[in-house]
Amino acid sequence: MSKVQLEIVTPERIVYxxxxxxxxxxxxxxxxxxxxxxxxxxxxxxxETVRVKKNESEERIKVNDGFIEVRxxxxxxxxxxxxxxx
Amino acid sequence: MGQSMRDIKRRIRSTENMRQITKAMKMVAAANLxxxxxxxxxxxxxxxKMRDVIVNIARGxxxxxxxxxxxxxxxxxxxxxxxxxxxxxxxxxSNLLRxxxxxxxxxxxxxDEYVMFAIGSKGRDFLKKRDYPVIDEITGLPDAPTYxxxxxxxxxxxxxxxxxxxxxxxxVYNQFVNPxxxxxxxxxxxxxxxxxxxxxxxxxxTTYEYEPSQEEVLSVLLPRYAEALxxxxxLDAKASEFAARMTAMSNATDNATEMIDxxxxxxxxxxxxxxxxxxxxxxxxxxxxxx
Numbered sequence: 001m002s003k004v005q006l007e008i009v010t011p012e013r014i015v016y017x018x019x020x021x022x023x024x025x026x027x028x029x030x031x032x033x034x035x036x037x038x039x040x041x042x043x044x045x046x047x048e049t050v051r052v053k054k055n056e057s058e059e060r061i062k063v064n065d066g067f068i069e070v071r072x073x074x075x076x077x078x079x080x081x082x083x084x085x086x
Numbered sequence: 087m088g089q090s091m092r093d094i095k096r097r098i099r100s101t102e103n104m105r106q107i108t109k110a111m112k113m114v115a116a117a118n119l120x121x122x123x124x125x126x127x128x129x130x131x132x133x134x135k136m137r138d139v140i141v142n143i144a145r146g147x148x149x150x151x152x153x154x155x156x157x158x159x160x161x162x163x164x165x166x167x168x169x170x171x172x173x174x175x176x177x178x179x180s181n182l183l184r185x186x187x188x189x190x191x192x193x194x195x196x197x198d199e200y201v202m203f204a205i206g207s208k209g210r211d212f213l214k215k216r217d218y219p220v221i222d223e224i225t226g227l228p229d230a231p232t233y234x235x236x237x238x239x240x241x242x243x244x245x246x247x248x249x250x251x252x253x254x255x256x257x258v259y260n261q262f263v264n265p266x267x268x269x270x271x272x273x274x275x276x277x278x279x280x281x282x283x284x285x286x287x288x289x290x291x292t293t294y295e296y297e298p299s300q301e302e303v304l305s306v307l308l309p310r311y312a313e314a315l316x317x318x319x320x321l322d323a324k325a326s327e328f329a330a331r332m333t334a335m336s337n338a339t340d341n342a343t344e345m346i347d348x349x350x351x352x353x354x355x356x357x358x359x360x361x362x363x364x365x366x367x368x369x370x371x372x373x374x375x376x377x
Contacts, residue, residue, distance in 0.1 A: 009135055011233040011317050013128040028298040042139060043297035044306050065305065069139055069294075074137055079231060080310075 004013040004036040006052060008061060008077045015082040016061065023075055025068055034070055041070040050077060060085050091360070094353045098346055105342035111174065111253070112335035117228050119265065119328035123231060126321040133314040140311055142306055143293065152301075153248070154308045154313035157277045162219075163193075163200040164244055164252030166275070166316070169209030171225055172212040175327055178260060178268065179208040185270040186258050198374030201252055203243060205320070221251060229324065236320055240313040247276045248309075257319050260326035266333060268326035275315060278308065 008016035020086035024033045025043055027043035034041075045066035052059045144155075167186060169179045194200055202218050204210040205226040214220055224239050247255055255276040260268040297304045 001220045011129050011132045011314055012125070014131055025338075028302070040294040041297070042143075042294045042303055044303065065310075069135070078132060078135055078310075081236070 001033050002036040004034075004038075004078070005074045006076070008050070008063065008079065008082050010079055010082050016084065018053045018054065020075075023068075024051040025066075026054070026078075027068065034068075034075060037072045038070050038075075040072070041068070043068055045077070045079075091159075091353060091356050094349055094356060098349045098353065101111050101342050101345050101349065104353045105339055105346070106366055108335045108342060109122040112332055112339060115328045115332035115335060119232055119316065119325060121337065122321060122325035123262075126325055129314075129318055129321060132316055133311070136307065136311045136314055140307055142302070143296075143300055143307075149268075152304050152308055154278055154312065156274060160253045162252045162316040163201060164243075164246060164255040165190075165200060166203045166255060167205065167209045167213070168202070170318060170327045171207045173208065175331040176337075177336075177372060178327055178330035179206075179212075181268075182258065182260055182270045183209060183212050183325075185272070185288055189272055203246070205239065207288065214342045220312070222245070227320075227324075228327075230322070231320060233317060235312070236361055240316040243316055244276070244312045248294035259314065259319050259323040260330070262329060265329045268330055271316050273319075276312060 003019040003021055004023075005020060006016065006020045022033055022035050024031065025045050026032075026047040028046060028051075029043075030045075032041075045063060045068055048062050048064065048066075050061045050063055050066070052061060061071060062083045062085055063077060063079035064081040066077055066082075069076045069078070092247060166180075169182060173179070188201065197219055198216070200219070202213050202220045204213055204220050204223040205225075205227065210220065210223045210225060228235060238309070241254065246252060254274065256272055257275045258270070259274050261271045263269055
């Protein structure tokens with residue numbers, strides 16, 4: 001299964017940078033699940049939780065004032081702060 | 087004999103104490119500088135990424151409109167002046183403030199044309215004492231500020247622009263070139279100049295799909311970008327401050343060492359003189375007896 005690079009960047013550092021299977025966020029017009037090779041897409045993130053699926057497991061990342069930029073090979077989330085939670 | 091040996095000894099001791107202090111300050115500044123530099127580096131991807139997206143939007147839409155992109159008639163100019171809270175940093179603050187005063191007198195006729203936003207107590211005191219219009223001030227910033235801690239400042243600075251307290255905003259700070267050189271700069275921050283944004287970005291052009299709309303994405307993104315720029319300027323200023331302090335304290339330590347050497351020489355000379363005199367007295371006394 002193909003993967004996509006996910007980066008979560010805050011003004012202080014790059015919080016997260018890994019190959020993942022799927023990213024689920026609440027975008028401006030509702031939830032979106034983003035798989036590899038998604039068309040380019042930009043939206044603010046409503047809510048705080050980003051769900052990341054990777055190798056059958058799921059991670060949750062809390063972001064504050066986030067923003068998602070999607071390219072076919074790379075997803076970037078820009079946020080003012082981000083915390084990995086388990 | 088100019089000074090007694092005891093006086094010279096006392097001066098040597100006090101200079102040694104001073105040297106210890108300046109040496110400690112130099113080492114603290116060096117450690118802080120390293121930290122500030124890594125912090126500034128780690129923050130770079132965020133602003134770059136954001137710029138990429140904004141450039142893409144700006145190129146994709148003909149005439150994307152947003153108050154932060156458009157210049158309006160300038161009634162007031164805002165200056166965000168970043169100085170330090172503490173002194174003993176060589177020419178760090180005075181260089182910056184001197185260039186600021188110079189630019190102000192070149193660019194403006196009267197004090198009604200601009201307002202100041204002072205960061206750091208050195209700059210605030212300087213500006214207030216000379217009756218410059220200071221609309222806001224922030225002091226006591228930590229040595230390694232986190233984004234959360236400075237968020238308030240950057241939001242305020244960008245907010246004043248939105249409230250039309252000023253129609254353009256310049257940011258005045260010491261740019262970090264290398265540990266020896268810090269250059270005072272005066273950069274236009276708002277409105278985000280189109281030249282700044284239209285530079286070719288490294289990433290290839292992509293057509294995005296925007297949710298909910300291009301305009302709204304832009305209106306969320308632009309203030310954040312401005313905030314990121316202020317934050318990176320702040321980190322840069324902090325790095326410069328530590329670099330300036332390190333250089334100043336290093337010089338102070340060298341000077342103290344030099345002084346100690348001179349005093350030690352004086353001390354030796356005084357001691358030798360005392361011994362010579364004593365011998366001369368004894369010899370003189372003996373020859374008087376024998377005579």
